[in-house]
Amino acid sequence: MALPAVTMYATGWCPYCARARALLDRRGIAWTEIDVESEPAKRAEMIARSGRRTVPQIWIGETHVGGSDDLHELERRGELDRLLGR
Ligand SMILES: N[C@@H](CCC(=O)N[C@@H](CS)C(=O)NCC(=O)O)C(=O)O
Known part of the structure; x- marks a missing residue:
């Protein structure tokens, strides 16, 4: 089965x-980045999807992880691999 895609809205x-x-680099995880500065509509999409205004906002598949601190917390708890399906 394909691994869930990682998407990050960022500047x-x-x-x-x-x-x-x-x-993500350190863990060898590939991601797709959406630059909300060059695509203002994507910033609105990010806010609508996440309810948050800060960047980054990260999704693993359809699961909203949150920002950088949330991603690091997932890693610290050893839950990142599970969410990634690996
Ligand atoms: N705790 C958040 C902090 C994110 C954050 O403060 N991002 C800054 C840019 S580096 C931002 O979006 N600032 C604009 C704002 O606060 O509205 C995280 O870990 O992602």
Whole structure:
């Protein structure tokens, strides 16, 4: 079965986005990034989907993980691999 896709709404300059990217890179997890700065409609979509205004906002498949701190907390609890189906 295909692994769930990881999607991150982000901006290029945001330090929390950089922290999230670094964790995904370190764990060898591929993701699709949506730049909410170059695509303003995507920022509105992110807010509608997550109810949050800060970047990054991260999804694993259809599961909303939250921001960088939430991603790190999942990793700390050892739950990231389970959500990723690996
Ligand atoms: N706890 C959040 C913090 C995210 C955050 O503060 N992001 C900044 C950019 S690095 C932001 O979106 N600031 C705009 C705002 O607070 O409205 C996380 O870990 O993702």
